[in-house]
Amino acid sequence: MELIARSAGAERLMAHRQRLGPLPAIPSGALIAELDASGLLGRGGAGFPVGRKWRAVAERAAGGAVVLANGAEGEPLSFKDRSLMAARPHLVIDGALLAARAVGANDIIFYVGVEHAAAEAALRNALAERPGDARGRTRIVTAPAGYVSGEESAAVHYVNAGDARPTTTPPRPFERGVGGRPTLVQNVESLALAALIARRGHAWYQGLGDGRARGIGLLTVSGAVNHAGVHEIELGATLSDAAAAAGGLRGDVRGVLLGGYFGGWADLHEQWGLPLDAPSMRARGLALGCGVVHFLPSDSCGVEATARLLTYLASQSARQCGPCVFGLSAIAGATQRLAAQSSQPGDLDRIVRWSGQLTGRGACHHPDGAAVLLQSALQEFGEEFAAHQRRRCLTISEPARVAVA
Amino acid sequence: MGDVLQIDRIRCDGHGLCAELLPELISLDDWGYPILKPGTVPPSLVEHARRAVDACPVLALRLASLTGVTQKR
Amino acid sequence: MSDTILWYATRGAGVVSLVLLTAVVVLGIVSAMRWQSASWPRFLTTGLHRNLALATLIFLGIHIVTAVVDPFTALGWQAAIIPFSSSYRRLWLGLGVVAIYLLLAIVATSLLRPFFGRSAWRAVHWLTYAMWPIAVIHGIGTGTDPRFAWMLGIEAGCIGSVVAAVAWRATAASHTTWRQLPAPSPQGQKWS
Numbered sequence: 001m002e003l004i005a006r007s008a009g010a011e012r013l014m015a016h017r018q019r020l021g022p023l024p025a026i027p028s029g030a031l032i033a034e035l036d037a038s039g040l041l042g043r044g045g046a047g048f049p050v051g052r053k054w055r056a057v058a059e060r061a062a063g064g065a066v067v068l069a070n071g072a073e074g075e076p077l078s079f080k081d082r083s084l085m086a087a088r089p090h091l092v093i094d095g096a097l098l099a100a101r102a103v104g105a106n107d108i109i110f111y112v113g114v115e116h117a118a119a120e121a122a123l124r125n126a127l128a129e130r131p132g133d134a135r136g137r138t139r140i141v142t143a144p145a146g147y148v149s150g151e152e153s154a155a156v157h158y159v160n161a162g163d164a165r166p167t168t169t170p171p172r173p174f175e176r177g178v179g180g181r182p183t184l185v186q187n188v189e190s191l192a193l194a195a196l197i198a199r200r201g202h203a204w205y206q207g208l209g210d211g212r213a214r215g216i217g218l219l220t221v222s223g224a225v226n227h228a229g230v231h232e233i234e235l236g237a238t239l240s241d242a243a244a245a246a247g248g249l250r251g252d253v254r255g256v257l258l259g260g261y262f263g264g265w266a267d268l269h270e271q272w273g274l275p276l277d278a279p280s281m282r283a284r285g286l287a288l289g290c291g292v293v294h295f296l297p298s299d300s301c302g303v304e305a306t307a308r309l310l311t312y313l314a315s316q317s318a319r320q321c322g323p324c325v326f327g328l329s330a331i332a333g334a335t336q337r338l339a340a341q342s343s344q345p346g347d348l349d350r351i352v353r354w355s356g357q358l359t360g361r362g363a364c365h366h367p368d369g370a371a372v373l374l375q376s377a378l379q380e381f382g383e384e385f386a387a388h389q390r391r392r393c394l395t396i397s398e399p400a401r402v403a404v405a
Numbered sequence: 406m407g408d409v410l411q412i413d414r415i416r417c418d419g420h421g422l423c424a425e426l427l428p429e430l431i432s433l434d435d436w437g438y439p440i441l442k443p444g445t446v447p448p449s450l451v452e453h454a455r456r457a458v459d460a461c462p463v464l465a466l467r468l469a470s471l472t473g474v475t476q477k478r
Numbered sequence: 479m480s481d482t483i484l485w486y487a488t489r490g491a492g493v494v495s496l497v498l499l500t501a502v503v504v505l506g507i508v509s510a511m512r513w514q515s516a517s518w519p520r521f522l523t524t525g526l527h528r529n530l531a532l533a534t535l536i537f538l539g540i541h542i543v544t545a546v547v548d549p550f551t552a553l554g555w556q557a558a559i560i561p562f563s564s565s566y567r568r569l570w571l572g573l574g575v576v577a578i579y580l581l582l583a584i585v586a587t588s589l590l591r592p593f594f595g596r597s598a599w600r601a602v603h604w605l606t607y608a609m610w611p612i613a614v615i616h617g618i619g620t621g622t623d624p625r626f627a628w629m630l631g632i633e634a635g636c637i638g639s640v641v642a643a644v645a646w647r648a649t650a651a652s653h654t655t656w657r658q659l660p661a662p663s664p665q666g667q668k669w670s
Contacts (some may be wrong), residue, residue, distance in 0.1 A: 168413050321414040325656050326436040357434050363414045416596070418654060420512065422521045460521050462509065464591060 001232045003192055003218055004080075005087045010122035013129040016090035023094055023133075024198045028058065028102035031198055038202035039213055040194065043080075044070055044150070044187035045260070045290045047278045050194060053184065054102050056174045060182040061104035068159070068178065069096045071112045071119060071188040072143035072150030075260040076312070077292045080218035081188050083230040085112065085119035088192065089126035095191025097133055098198050103184050108138040111155050114145050147316035151364050152185040154318070165318040166364035187290075189218055211236025211277030217288075219276070221246035223295035224253050235277040239268075242276060242293050252298035254395075255380050257309075259289025264376025265302065268295070287372075301395040302381035303388045306374070307332070307339035313370045323361035327354055328370055335374075338388040348389040352378065407445030408468050410454060416465035423466050426457040445471065484548040491541035493632060496617050498534040499581075500636040502527055503610050507643040512653060531585060538578065570619025573612050580609035610640065 005011065011019075026034070035051030042048045057065050069092060073081040085092055096108050110127075112120045120140060127134040141159055143149045149164035156177040158164035177183025193215065197205050206214045215235050219242055222228045226247030233242060239256065243249050255265050258281070266274070266286055274281065278288045296305055314328035331354050334347045351374065358371035378385060387394045410430065419437035429450060430442045446454045446468070458466045505527035514520045546553050553571075557564035561579075562572030587594050587602045594602075614637065 168415050319657055319659070322417060322419045322436055322438040322656070323414070323434060326438070327434070330435070354435075357440060361414065361434075361438070361440070420520065422519075422524060425519045425521045460524055462524060463596065 002196060002216060003084050003088060003091070003189065003232050004230055010086060010118075010126065011088050011090060013090055013126065016088070020091075020196075020199060023097060026098075026198055028104070031098060031102050031194075032058065034197055034202045035194060038197050038205040038215070040190065040197060040205065040215060041213060041278055042187055043189035043193070043217065043290065044152075045075075047288065050186070050190050053174065053186065054099060057103040057105075057182045057184040060175060063104045063106070064181050065100075065103045065105035066107045066109065066178040066181050066183040067096055067100045067103065067105045068109045068111055068152075068155055068173075068183055068185045069099075069188050069191055070150060070152070070155060070185055071110060071116065071123075072155065073113050073116065073290075074143075074145070074147040074150040074316075075290055075292065076147075077220060077222055077257070077260050077294055078290045079220045080230045080291055082113065082116035082119040084189055084192060084218065085116065086122045089119075089122040090130075091192045091195050092123070092188045093126055093130070093133070093138075094195035094198075095186075095188075095193070096138075098195055099184055099186060099191060100137075103182070105184070106137050107178070107181075109159060109178065110138065110140045111143050111150075111159070112140060113143045113150070147313070148318045148364065148366055151366070153364065155185055156183055165320055166366075168363050193217075209234035209236040209277070211275045212279035212283075213277040217276075217291060219245075219291040219293050221293045221295075223257075224250045224297040225295055226250050233276060236275045236280070238272070239274045239276060239293070240272050243295070249295060250297070253295045254298045254300065255296045255302055257292065257294040257296065257305075259287040260292035263287045263289040263292060264372050265296075265306070265380035266376070267380055299395065301339070301384065301393055302377065303335070303384050303393070304339040306377040306381065307335040309373060310335050310370060313366070313373070317366060318364070321362040321367075323358065324367040327358050327361075327367060330354060331358075331370070331374060338385065341388060341391045341393055343389050343391060348385055407471050408451060408454065409445055409471060410441055410458075411467050411469050412439060412441065413465045413467070416463050418463055418465075420462050422460040422462065423457040426460055427453050430454070431457070439466075484544045485550060487544040488541055488548060491537045491544065492617060493629070495534055495537040495541055496613065496636055497632065498530050498537060499610060499613060500639055502531045502534060503606060504639050504643045505530065506606065507647050511647060511650060528588075531588075535581075535585065538581075542578070567620050570616055574616035574620065577609050577613040577616055580605050580612070584609065607644075 032051050032054050035054065036049070040050040042050055042053065071081045071085050071092075073079075096110070100106070100108050110123050112123060120142065123140055127138055127140070143155065143158065144164045146164065148154050148166060149158065151166045152173050153169055154164045154166045156173045157167050159178050173183040173185050175182060177185070193205075208215050213235055216232060217235055219231050219233055220229070221231055221242055225243060228246060231242065231245040233245060253268050256268050256271065257263060258266055264286065271284070271286070274284065274286070276288060281288050296302060310328070311332045314332035317324045317328055319325050331351055334351050337343050338347055355371050355374045355378070358367040361367060384394050417438060421433055421437050421439070423439055424431040424433045427450065430446065431439050434440055454468050458468050505523055509520070509523045509527055512520065513523070542558050545551060546555055546558050551566055553564055553566060557566070557571060558575060561575040562568055564571045583602055584605060587599050591599055614633070618633065
């Protein structure tokens with residue numbers, strides 16, 4: 001496994017160098033070309049091509065760019081970034097250094113969530129092990145807790161002004177970011193993968209997996225599985241492979257939440273053979289996002305689970321935009337009433353109407369994510385929602401509807 | 406190529422003057438915040454759009470040209 | 479030009495300015511309070527607020543120019559530009575000059591709003607609550623008509639409307655507390 005390790009503890013510099021060799025001296029133009037050819041897609045949730053992003057910053061940089069390695073990981077169902085930083089900090093640092101060389105940056109920021117103590121300690125120790133690389137140009141900034149603090153403009157805003165709330169774009173960070181300079185905000189997993197591609201070439205990466213997009217990636221598998229946790233897969237592995245990697249399903253499963261942010265609910269039966277790579281999933285109206293795979297057990301009610309998720313998303317609004325504050329709060333409230341089987345007349349209709357009014361109406365994509373989640377829930381748990389509007393819960397009154405071999 | 410309306414969603418306080426002055430392209434949600442009709446502003450409405458931009462008490466609305474040059478008023 | 483005409487013009491333009499300025503202040507409060515009715519949309523409040531402010535400047539211009547060139551008061555331009563430099567009713571006239579400068583700052587920052595940040599614009603705009611009383615006091619102190627009933631009536635009307643509007647605003651809840659309120663705690667915890 002490349003990105004995570006079975007043994008606990010952070011990999012030290014010597015072991016890292018023994019395993020992978022020194023940091024390659026590949027020049028910046030060549031590295032960006034390798035990333036383009038590899039088809040590496042960003043792992044923070046948006047899935048933007050990494051080579052294209054580095055090029056956009058490099059073109060504007062004139063030597064004064066900034067690299068922000070995003071390890072905030074505010075998504076509550078995702079554990080991959082903190083696991084990666086805690087296990088292989090030197091790989092992440094390699095990726096950040098290579099990115100800095102490629103885009104012309106002399107300032108590298110590791111943005112680590114405040115709750116990820118092991119990850120921050122591992123990075124701090126790892127940076128101390130390589131003073132030549134780090135001195136004077138790297139720093140660790142602790143990201144405040146909260147879902148939106150990992151959003152790219154929020155990260156930049158926090159570094160600039162101590163305020164981890166998204167800002168209006170344009171300008172995007174790659175144009176004007178930290179200190180007004182072009183800033184590459186890149187997820188730590190993307191940086192780690194770039195560091196591997198820099199050593200082994202795009203052909204190596206393209207040779208892994210068999211999905212529409214090639215390569216490897218990290219998933220956080222949780223819910224009704226025997227060994228929930230972070231698992232590394234080759235892209236194109238199916239949902240059933242992911243369940244197997246996590247020790248198999250535990251009991252009957254009703255549905256699966258894919259992607260976390262920008263993801264949504266899917267039917268387990270239909271998607272059991274779904275290849276887990278971004279383009280394949282997008283073709284089916286789903287999203288890999290930040291690699292969250294959460295299996296909902298059959299004895300859990302999809303409406304209740306959705307209400308919990310929406311309540312969380314509503315509480316995590318940065319409270320800057322009316323449609324997000326009022327829209328998410330109203331949706332969460334109505335969904336809670338539905339879940340508790342104390343719906344008011346018209347609640348379901350209201351939710352459907354409101355869900356169509358969220359996309360594109362905030363400064364960031366937080367309300368968009370809630371809309372996607374809600375719409376997927378209405379599709380996947382349509383019968384349950386209708387029953388709850390009539391103040392009934394199908395999960396309590398019916399036996400398990402999905403039996404999986 | 407055409408003009409598009411853009412809203413600074415953080416500045417917007419839901420005053421709603423834009424919807425009063427340009428109901429063809431701007432409507433309000435249940436809480437008074439603007440919903441923009443997608444697409445460019447038809448030439449017959451550009452002057453009304455400019456008036457709506459001018460009327461916003463917090464300067465949250467702007468008319469941008471798709472060629473990249475921004476007009477604020 | 480007859481002295482009397484200039485004198486009447488100064489006083490008349492001054493009174494009109496006061497009434498217009500009062501309307502502008504009240505409309506500004508109505509705008510902040512987001513009041514509207516079926517027949518009075520919000521853009522009407524905002525539009526009148528801005529247009530009457532510009533009209534006020536015109537009448538103030540007449541008021542100042544006719545006062546300065548009037549040979550009877552012998553004020554000279556210096557008195558209109560440097561506050562408290564006239565020999566004629568130094569304090570009350572000086573207050574008028576101060577009020578003009580405040581008003582010019584308010585209008586200039588509003589016309590050039592895209593170039594100022596929101597908080598800078600807001601800070602200057604709130605100087606209205608100093609500017610308007612100063613203008614009223616200037617009017618009472620320099621005016622030669624204060625003892626006429628109609629003049630007292632006008633002043634009482636102006637002061638009354640602004641006091642009422644300010645009281646209305648002061649007792650109302652803010653329209654933007656939703657930006658500060660902590661997020662409502664997730665209620666999902668009572669069932670799971």
